[in-house]
Amino acid sequence: MQDTEEQNLDRAVLVALRLPETNREDLQDELKELAALCASLGTEVADQVVQARSRPDPATFIGRGKAKQVKEICNREGANVVIFDEDLSPAQVKNLEKLVDLPVRDRCGVILDIFATRARTSEAKLQVELARAEYMLPRLTHQWTHFQRQIGGGRIQRGFGEKQLELDRRYIRQRISVLKERLAKLQKQRETRRKAREDYFRVAIVGYTNSGKSTLMNWLTDSNLLEEDKLFATLDSSIRAIVPTEKPPVLMSDTVGFIRKLPHSLVASFRSTFEEAGAADLLLNVVDLSDPRFREKMEASREALKEFGLDHKPRFTVFNKIDVLPESKLPAIVRSIYPSAICVSAVSGEGCDELKQQLLGFFEDRMVDVELSIHYDQGSLINRIFENARISSIEYQEDRINVRFKATKSEMGRIEGHLKRVS
Ligand SMILES: Nc1nc2c(ncn2[C@@H]2O[C@H](COP(=O)(O)OP(=O)(O)OP(=O)(O)O)[C@@H](O)[C@H]2O)c(=O)[nH]1
Ligand SMILES: [Mg+2]
Known part of the structure; x- marks a missing residue:
């Protein structure tokens, strides 16, 4: 795993909302899953906070009072990040970061981090980088340094001031289009390989x-x-x-x-x-x-x-x-x-x-059962059947071979084409 040093630094407080339609057990199970996701990143869970509400607050997701309480819990537990079990809007993240005075992340961000540590092939790496770049673009704020290490290439600088922020945004947009192009190329190659199968x-x-x-x-x-x-x-x-x-x-x-x-x-x-x-x-x-x-x-x-x-x-x-x-x-x-x-x-x-x-x-069940009687002079057809079909019985006669086999419909089409050509 990469970045072990950095990953071990995180100690999180998890936060979830319990809406009227949410079943208590389901929510506990989801929080358990979120804790497992955090553990995959080496992030320790210090505590969890659940607020019952009729609906999320559009500006701060949880109530402002609750956010202050989360801040106190973080101070008490020595937590350095707050992780929400839902996807937050960029504005909610911004407002919450002000209220708790710590980096705020959501479920999507955590899953993206995990994907980034697991991607191995060049395609998976590009896919993850694209997903992260698209996730980060609307979230770039002065507080985003926590995310800085997450984007590939290492080209991005720590953002200070609006000008720097705008430059960073422009860079990410350019990067997104480069990534899309590269992925489209890989996809073409993948299609060719898929056709061969x-x-x-x-x-x-x-x-x-x-x-x-x-x-x-x-x-x-x-x-x-x-x-x-x-x-x-x-x-x-x-x-x-x-x-x-x-x-x-x-x-x-x-x-x-x-x-x-x-x-x-x-x-x-x-x-x-x-x-x-x-x-x-x-x-x-x-x-x-x-x-x-x-x-x-x-x-x-x-x-x-x-x-x-x-x-x-x-x-x-x-x-x-x-x-x-x-x-x-x-x-x-x-x-x-x-x-x-x-x-x-x-x-x-x-x-x-x-x-x-x-x-x-x-x-x-998707194969067809066929019985054919073939002259020995049609050697290439006989070879084709032996190579591509499942033979169930063979009978050798003086001038011909009687063969029963199972073949796919597309293979049968090719065998029929062969028969037509020689007849
Ligand atoms: N006891 C038991 N453990 C299993 C069985 N099948 C898989 N596991 C364990 O479950 C864990 C996950 O197995 P994976 O095969 O990696 O699961 P996966 O669905 O490919 O997981 P992702 O790729 O992470 O989505 C591993 O620790 C396996 O050893 C099983 O039949 N019995
Ligand atoms: Mg697997």
Whole structure:
């Protein structure tokens, strides 16, 4: 992890609003998640403050009196940053910073920070930098030095005075257009690569962050992708073939995890990553069944899928982590509520073979069964079938070969084209 020294400096007070429609348990769960997000950045949580209100204050989000109380708590606890569990408007941040006299950050800012520490490929780095630049632009104030380290390139100077601020804004705007151009180029390359995979079957693993997507993908593809007990361990969509390799291979891609209140700037920047999932024939929606609030997280994932335009795709729901369930009977109960869900443990491998069979079965249903009788002088056609189709029986005769096989519809189209050419 980068910037360890700086990250260890932060001690935060978390602040949330409880609106009339908010359930107390949901809010506690969200605050727990926010604390986990902070922990990922090495930020210690000193205390948390919840204010019940009928609606957020447009200028200061919480009430002014409450803000003063937050300031006192920060002083008492030695906190150096205040983190809100919602996205704040730039004006709210400005007003709150005056009231609490400390840097104020929101949920979106924290998630963006995490993404920045996790991005590994050049595309993910550009996507995160773009999301942060767009987030920061309207928020640049005299107090923004806290954010200064967050933007890439190191070109930005500490801003003093309106003139400097205007120069910084101009720089960020220019940077945004450069980043967009670079991303568009990368996206073109990605499209070309995706086209090359059109003949394969494709599965994308999606789901809430930390649900075990990468672990499951490692199990199914016998690979070694980063899996960690951390929110947002994966930011790059890796692609691997399910083993043993079939004809055509079934390719699997890992994706960025979902989270409640996924920041919009991130959704926009990471949209291209989800294009991989958009091109998939099937989604595996992984749910951490050991999480008591798995239903809420399923709902958040469902909303995110909708936001990325993936909600109409064929989808398997995979309940993961059944090895840590308090009662071994639970999967049976869950199965009765979600009859089509598949229960697995990506760590022990329980249920994973069944999942693989169901996956392969899904694709097999999309293949056509063919029987052909081919002259030996059509060697290239015979080779093509042996290379690209699943042979179920072969019969060698004097002048010809009778072959039964399964092939994808697109492969069958090519075989038919070949037959037409020679007839
Ligand atoms: N007990 C148990 N732990 C699991 C299982 N699957 C994954 N884990 C653990 O859950 C944590 C998260 O796993 P990942 O595979 O990184 O989860 P992810 O969904 O890829 O997470 P992000 O990439 O951060 O969104 C890791 O510590 C895994 O070891 C499982 O079946 N049982
Ligand atoms: Mg992952």
